[in-house]
Amino acid sequence: GNSVTQMEGPVTLSEEAFLTINCTYTATGYPSLFWYVQYPGEGLQLLLKATKADDKGSNKGFEATYRKETTSFHLEKGSVQVSDSAVYFCALMGSSGGFKTIFGAGTRLFVKA
């Protein structure tokens, strides 16, 4: 079945450091891929998404590229801010799984001033 694996956290960075959070997936067909972010005390919200191979999703300085050859969708940001501290979830939705979204375990990011 479909699954998502993302790097364990927590990840602790200093402000303005480069961020990478790794995400790989297993799926049949051609799933859509997502990154969601959860700030303390809130629900998840969409950060970015990509719907086909080689697509790049981007938002708020974050980027991720859909790599079908490596089944990956790594999240990157060139310069993190304290306000980026949150939990980040990689997720996929594919037609073979109905319209269920499969979420990874989440990676907690701490950014120090």
Add this chain to the structure above:
Amino acid sequence: DAGVIQSPRHEVTEMGQEVTLRCKPISGHDYLFWYRQTMMRGLELLIYFNNNVPIDDSGMPEDRFSAKMPNASFSTLKIQPSEPRDSAVYFCASSLGGGNSDTQYFGPGTRLTVL
């Protein structure tokens, strides 16, 4: 739009009591999802509805859990009787349609504590 609305935001109850969580999806959204989030198990899909009809309830942990969607603007998740292991944050989410790139919009969650 006000977004997905959940109530209550916090619920503390004693073991054996009935608990009802409520959700109002975004107007016009055809899909509604109930999730449970815990430190140990992460984010789990419990059940989802399309046009008020339950489509997949394979994530509902046991018969103590039930969910209904009597109309397009309201859904409930009920636990009867509740147990301490049900303590978690419960999220409701909605999405516009059935495309496989659909974004889900999450509510703020209900933090349930069962003593």
